[in-house]
Amino acid sequence: MSNVDPAELQKFSELAHRWWDPNSEFRPLHEINPIRLDWINSLCGGLAGKRVVDVGCGGGILTESVARSGATTVGIDLARKPLKVAKLHSLESGVAVDYREISAEDLAAAEPESFDVVTCMEMLEHVPSPASVIAACARLVKPGGKVFFSTLNRNPRSYLFAIIGAEYLLRLLPAGTHEYQRFIKPSELSGYARQAGLEVDAMIGLHYNPLTRVYSLGPSLSVNYLVACSRP
Template sequence: MTTTVDAAEIAKFEAMAAEWWDTNGKFKPLHMLNPCRLDYITQQIAMEFDRDLTQPEPFKGLRLLDIGCGGGLLAEPMTRLGATVVGVDAAERNIPVAQLHAEQSGLEIDYRCTTAEDLAASDEPRFDVVLNMEVVEHVADPLAYLTACQQLMKSGGLMICSTLNRNPKSFVMGIIGAEYVMRWLPKGTHDWRKFITPDELFQLIEQSGLTPVDRKGFQFNPVTWKWRISAKDLSVNYVTASIKR
């Protein structure tokens, strides 16, 4: 299978690899967003697989793939919730950072430097859940990438996919605000032309062979400096849930 990896995009994250767990470093926006992301992810998994989040290790028995795992900001809490987690990233320097932090945290996580396409083409057992968070806007071919994600899922599996909308507001907030004004991210981290509207993403997900079942916005409040899940505002950051029939 032809790779969808964009070498220039990977180089950006390679350069920042050592800062994954610095809450005030270059990944500060993800640390701020992470509680909101985790809330959506855990609620969707619990609903799809009938799990009680008040119980210890509610995701025990579920096999979960975190694509574009970075330093493990999602893989670690998913492991603590009981899931068997495989974290993959095409940026080689991210993997030892993630492995070291997991070891220091007493967690067993299977981290690998590979791509969704290579994993889909292998004899890797398929997954109940695929996390595909803030990755699709960085790949060379979104449809081919999402198709590989679909192939990695079991029948009845769930994919959570988040990205950024493409409109004037997302350019102002996601590029100008985050990279130039607040300097949360290095300049050039995102290419606004590669942002995807919710309708476009739903169409791509359907073309990949999955069924979209939900979408919500991640809305930032500049007064409280906190994120929340919004059922209406998908104007900048948003997330989708899809299942494999």
């Protein structure tokens, strides 16, 4: 429980009841979900038949989609209220997900090398030690398995777009959702991954066009980006 920020847990817990409202503060997560799911699918040879853990699953938007793709799916988080929302939605939707209130580090200690695929999306920038989470993800995945991360780059452009633009001007996210000093440069994330024994296979940017209100993947990693790793 040392690698957790109580203020971050409280922040998302207060909004938990709105997690599955596609027009709420979580609208961006609903809109980017198909894009990131397709990218994950394309790089791991499909999710069907695989065992997957979604680290920092929140209310379960990605987690349920992974389960719908045919994977045996575990979702973990330390924020109790979003996890309850995820469990309730799973019951309502009939999509089977094993949700657990446990940290990545503790699950890695209990079930090392147990998963074909590990996802950790939009979570690293909310914990005190992202390197610890990345190391736990590396321990969770089987040799030959895949690990996927997404986070925010740290530079003036990301501050302008992700905080000033998204939180204060366009109101895509609640003000205070992100703290700039916690953003992670691609070089830093790559370093953490290599230290944990992972190989970095691919990186791609996630872009938002405020005129068309459409998200897409592209080469620039300047703001939001996704990373695919593998364990040799």
